[in-house]
Structures are given as structure tokens and as C-alpha cells.
Amino acid sequence: MDLMLGTAMWGWTTPAQDCYELLDTFYGRGHRLVDAATNYPINKRPEDFRASETILRQWIQANGVSDLQVCMKVGSLDNMFTPDHNLTPSFLLFNLEHYRQHFGDNLACFMIHWDNRSEPEAIEESIVTLSRIRKTGLNIGFSGLKHPEVYQPFLTKYELSTPWLQLKHNLLYSDRPRYGSLADACRVFAYGLNAGGLKLDAGKYRSDSSLVARSGKEQPDTPPLIKELLALQKDWEQHTDAPSLQAFYQAALLFGVHSPGIQGLILGGRNRKQLINNLNTVEQMQALPASPWFDELHALHQRHAPADRVI
Numbered sequence: 051m052d053l054m055l056g057t058a059m060w061g062w063t064t065p066a067q068d069c070y071e072l073l074d075t076f077y078g079r080g081h082r083l084v085d086a087a088t089n090y091p092i093n094k095r096p097e098d099f100r101a102s103e104t105i106l107r108q109w110i111q112a113n114g115v116s117d118l119q120v121c122m123k124v125g126s127l128d129n130m131f132t133p134d135h136n137l138t139p140s141f142l143l144f145n146l147e148h149y150r151q152h153f154g155d156n157l158a159c160f161m162i163h164w165d166n167r168s169e170p171e172a173i174e175e176s177i178v179t180l181s182r183i184r185k186t187g188l189n190i191g192f193s194g195l196k197h198p199e200v201y202q203p204f205l206t207k208y209e210l211s212t213p214w215l216q217l218k219h220n221l222l223y224s225d226r227p228r229y230g231s232l233a234d235a236c237r238v239f240a241y242g243l244n245a246g247g248l249k250l251d252a253g254k255y256r257s258d259s260s261l262v263a264r265s266g267k268e269q270p271d272t273p274p275l276i277k278e279l280l281a282l283q284k285d286w287e288q289h290t291d292a293p294s295l296q297a298f299y300q301a302a303l304l305f306g307v308h309s310p311g312i313q314g315l316i317l318g319g320r321n322r323k324q325l326i327n328n329l330n331t332v333e334q335m336q337a338l339p340a341s342p343w344f345d346e347l348h349a350l351h352q353r354h355a356p357a358d359r360v361i
């Protein structure tokens with residue numbers, strides 16, 4: 051299972067100093083994959099546009115590192131959560147040039163981020179550009195595609211082998227079925243494992259909690275799944291061989307690690323302590339035989355994940 055460090059909250063709920071510590075820790079444990087996007091953090095503060103990638107670049111420069119593997123997502127024109135995107139060949143190539151200079155050898159993947167288009171002609175144009183980029187040796191990929199079925203035939207036509215794909219996959223919702231055979235052809239990374247920072251104990255939200263910041267609600271909603279997870283927690287306490295289920299992230303990672311069709315997890319820890327807990331938990335979950343604990347979580351997921359949600 052590949053682990054990628056998420057940066058969506060950098061410069062928002064995670065201040066720069068904590069981001070540097072996250073990178074120190076992640077890199078120090080031997081991991082290299084880092085996820086980034088032009089529009090991070092998407093906090094609707096124009097002055098923070100590209101703040102997250104700036105922090106990443108500062109750490110790279112300060113440490114003289116050239117073996118990080120940054121996955122850079124482009125297309126957004128702002129960090130206001132608007133659908134305004136530009137995926138034309140010239141804009142993609144302009145971004146590519148910029149990020150090659152920005153990250154040097156640390157740039158590992160160049161990814162389209164959010165595409166609501168359905169017109170095959172426009173999508174093919176972007177794919178042709180990506181296939182040219184792929185031929186230079188850089189990985190390419192996709193995230194947030196509204197019409198993956200339109201992309202699918204172009205992968206074959208332009209011989210794009212194993213592009214990277216980021217999709218939302220957690221106990222409450224999975225985009226994996228919607229991506230279907232496109233995902234089968236990709237190296238799939240799951241994001242949003244904790245549903246943006248969901249807590250088992252609703253009393254544990256803080257004013258700077260990720261889900262509070264993202265939802266704008268002081269007390270985020272508690273989905274019905276939490277009640278069942280708490281029942282599972284009680285049940286698992288009776289079994290000495292059951293994995294620990296004291297917090298939501300443990301269930302989230304157990305589910306992510308053992309989910310079929312997922313090759314990588316994007317970790318969203320906000321600070322060093324959370325990141326270390328996540329890395330240790332992934333190691334423990336990987337060592338664990340998948341059944342029956344994963345089966346119980348999977349059954350819960352099937353009861354609670356709406357099958358028909360579209361991005």
C-alpha cells in the first residue's frame with residue numbers, strides 16, 4: 051500500500067511550522083509521495099491561493115531534497131471552490147513548465163484536477179496533451195472526473211498505461227464503483243478516508259477541527275454510521291485479537307488498507323502526532339489478516355454509502 055501525504059489543509063488549519071514537521075516525519079520514515087494542488091488550501095481566501103504549494107517548496111529548498119515524489123494537480127483558477135477550470139492544452143503546458151521549475155526532480159506526477167466536461171472532443175484534447183507529457187517520462191493522472199466513462203476509451207487509444215487516479219473512498223462513501231473500469235486501469239489513491247475529519251466522539255470537535263473549518267458548522271453533523279461504529283467498538287472490545295477502535299481514524303485506515311482496488315492512501319493528518327498514529331496504524335492494519343474485521347466494516351459501508359452520488 052503506497053502512502054501519500056496530503057496538503058489540502060496546509061496554510062489553513064495546519065500552520066506552516068506543523069507542515070514542515072509533517073514533511074520531516076513522513077520523509078524520515080522513508081515515504082516520498084506528496085499530494086499537492088494549485089488551489090490548496092481551498093479556504094475561499096484569495097490571499098491563500100497556492101499557499102500550500104509554497105510551504106512544500108520552502109521545505110524542499112531548505113532541505114535540498116530531490117527525491118520527493120510530488121503529485122501536482124492543476125486546472126483550478128482560484129481557491130474559492132468555484133467550478134472555474136482551465137484544462138486546455140496551452141494552460142496545462144504552461145502549468146507543467148511552471149511546476150517543473152518549481153519542483154525540479156521532485157515532480158513525479160502531473161494530474162488533471164476536477165473535470166465537469168462531458169464533450170469527448172474537449173476531453174480528448176486534454177488527453178492528447180497528457181499523453182505527450184507521459185512520453186517525457188512524467189507520470190500523469192486524474193482526479194474529480196464527472197464523466198470517467200468518456201475518458202476510458204482515450205486511455206486505450208493513446209496507450210496511457212497506468213495513469214494515477216485519486217478518488218474519494220471512505221466508510222460513508224466511495225467513488226470507486228463510479229470510476230469502474232477506468233479505475234481498473236489506474237494506480238488508485240484514496241482520499242478523504244476520515245470523511246474530512248469525522249469524529250467518533252462528537253464532543254471532540256475543536257474550533258480548528260478540519261471538519262468544522264470545511265463545513266462551517268461548529269458542531270458537524272453526526273451521520274447514522276457513527277452509532278453502528280460505536281456498537282462495533284463495544285463488540286470489538288470483547289475480542290483480544292480485534293484491532294483498536296478508539297477513534298474514527300482507526301476504522302478509516304483499516305477500511306482503506308484492505309479495500310480491494312485501492313493501491314494507495316492519501317493521509318490527511320493535521321499534525322505530527324496524527325501522522326505518526328496514521329503511519330503506525332497502517333503498519334498494524336497491513337499486518338492484520340483482513341477478515342473478519344474488514345468484513346464488518348465493509349458491511350457497514352454497504353449499508354451507509356449511497357450508491358448514486360455524483361461529484
Ligand SMILES: NC(=O)c1ccc[n+]([C@@H]2O[C@H](COP(=O)([O-])OP(=O)(O)OC[C@H]3O[C@@H](n4cnc5c(N)ncnc54)[C@H](OP(=O)(O)O)[C@@H]3O)[C@@H](O)[C@H]2O)c1
Pocket residue numbers: 055056057058059063085086193194216217241242243244245246247248258259260261297299316317318319320323324325327328
Ligand atoms: N483529489 C481530490 O479532489 C482530493 C480531495 C480531497 C483531498 N485530497 C487529498 O487527500 C488529502 C487527505 O484528504 P482529507 O483531508 O479529506 O482526509 P481525511 O483523512 O478525510 O481528513 C483529515 C482529518 O481527519 C482527522 N484525522 C486524520 N488522522 C487522524 C488521526 N490519526 N487522529 C485523529 N484525527 C485524525 C483530522 O481532523 P482534525 O483536523 O479534526 O484533527 C484531519 O484533519 C488532502 O490533504 C489532499 O491532499 C484530494
